Amino acid sequence: MTRELEMDDLQYRTPAFEQALVSLPTPSANASGDDAYWERVRALYHVSDRLVNLENGYWGAMPEPVKSMYAWWTERINHENSLWVRERWARAVEALRAEVAAALGCEADEIVLTRGATEAMLALIGGYRRLRPGDTVLYSDLDYPAMRHAMAWLHERRGVEPVCFSIPEPATRENVLAAYEEQLRRHPRTRLLLLTHLSHSTGLMMPVREIAEMARAAGAETIVDAAHSWGQVDFRPQDLGVSFVGFNLHKWVAAPLGCGCLYIKRGEVGAIDRYFGDRDHAEDDIRSRIHTGSPNFAAWLTLPAALELHRRISAAAKGARLRHLRSLWVEPARRLPGLAVLTPDDPTMVAGITAFRLDGKTSAADNDAIVATLRDRHGVFTVRRDGPAAGDVVRVTPALYTRAADVMQLVRGLEALGAGHG
Structure with missing residues (x-):
């Protein structure tokens, strides 16, 4: 008989994880320069000192307590194999969805787990269905290459005209907003705008809400790439003022590689095609907008631990x-x-x-x-x-x-x- 899924299964804590929660104090309001506190955080990591590593944007190293949970789940999944997954995964993944949604500050039916922000963003861009031949889709030189390629590909998929423009250097809030205003004026048939919340190349953080409001007034919707922002910036999807966002969990939340999610604001799922005609879920269910196959089960099951430690330190x-x-x-x-x-x-x-x-x-x-x-x-x-x-x-x-x-x-x-x- 199938055992009931208990939350204790997802919240299982290794001794290393328990010790980390006990020993790590809550940061003070002015902790940014408190080197003593950050030495306590540093002690949670086991990383190479061969070089000073200032290339931590690729993905985030797991703290040792999270790594211990990942090892525990890897062992359990490989030990029980399909005995565990066939019986328990369908309910487990819904519990994980709820955990991630709570951390994001949205509803569980507004997100679906993915293997990363790129997978989420490609599903959103490629699936965006409110386009007609001759419409314009707009993006910038600071957007991620895979997303720029997908926007350009919409010419083949939807018959639209892709337009890429350059963000001013040096960038300021004023000249960035002016650049988007000018592009929307020059291209009045713009119906879709790609925005990267925090650029992977220069680190520029866009005033997303203001630009999205500008685009909406011009008749365009916005898809946001938040691969680099969530976790090192404290915000909720609603703060961006958009309906479609792709997130990473393996960068600044420090979950294992292969963890991300796709957000669609409640009531807006109809703007995105079903993923390759998915029929596993209902037409109005966000889960029909991505189909990952078999994910890294252990990585996803480690999400509660990564999120708990993330909350302890705080975004x-x-x-x-x-x-x-x-x-x-x-x-x-x-x-x-x-x-x-x-x-x-x-x-x-x-x-x-x-x-x-x-x-x-x-x-x-x-x-x-x-x-x-x-x-x-x-x-x-x-x-x-x-x-x-x-x-x-x-x-x-x-x-x-x-x-x-x-x-x-x-x-x-x-x-x-x-x-x-x-």
Whole structure:
């Protein structure tokens, strides 16, 4: 006989996880510069010290307590195999959905779990059905490559005209809003707008609500890529003022790789096609808008642990700490000749990710060479990112385990670059 699914199954805690919750204090209101507190957080991680890793935007390393839960679920799923999954997965995944929705601050029937933000975003973009031949779809150079490609592909799928434009450099709230206003004026048949909440390339955080309101007034709906924002920025989907959002859980919430979700505001699911004609769920059920097949069960079952530790530290404290670490290197970097920091200091326009460019160094080869110099001569790991129309950049992304001394090591490397002797 099938056993009832008990929440204790999902909330099972290893000794390492229990100890972490007991030993980690709640951060204070001004914890951003409290290095003693962040040393306690750092102690939760087991990461390589071969280099100072300032490339933490790819995905987030799991803290050891979360990793212990992932190992526990991996063992259990492999031990029981289909005995557990066939009997219990259908109810387990609904409990997981409810956990993620509660963390997001929305209803469970407004989200569905995915294997990442890219999967969620491609389902939203490719499935958006309120387009007619000759309509315009609008996106920018700072959007993620896979999403830009999908927007361009809508020409083949829907017969629309894709338009890509460049975000101004240096960016400010005023000139970003003006750029979107101008593009909507120039393209009055725009019916779909892609917005990236926090750019993967430069770290620029868009004023999504204002732009979405502008687009709505012009007759366009907005799909938001929140792959990099949720977890290092404290917000709910409703705060963005849009109906369609793709999220990652394996970046700043530090769940295992392969965890994301798709959000569709209640009442708006009809705007998105069923996923390849899915018939497993009803026409008005968001679960028919994605079909992942067999996910990494253990990864998804680790979500309650990742979310609980995320709540203990809090998105507000994470965001404040990451901005603090950013400021430690950005303030001296702005004084270096020939170096441009590509995000403003306006706290509404930036979080922890920021990129820089050296004068005249715009190619992939130029920026790969800068990354190599910082790595090989100064012991700091960064990454080149393409996308911005003005040229490639070097992206700097601290993590919660990053120390102030780590970002100062980057500053010394930048000073050496500026002095011309790398």
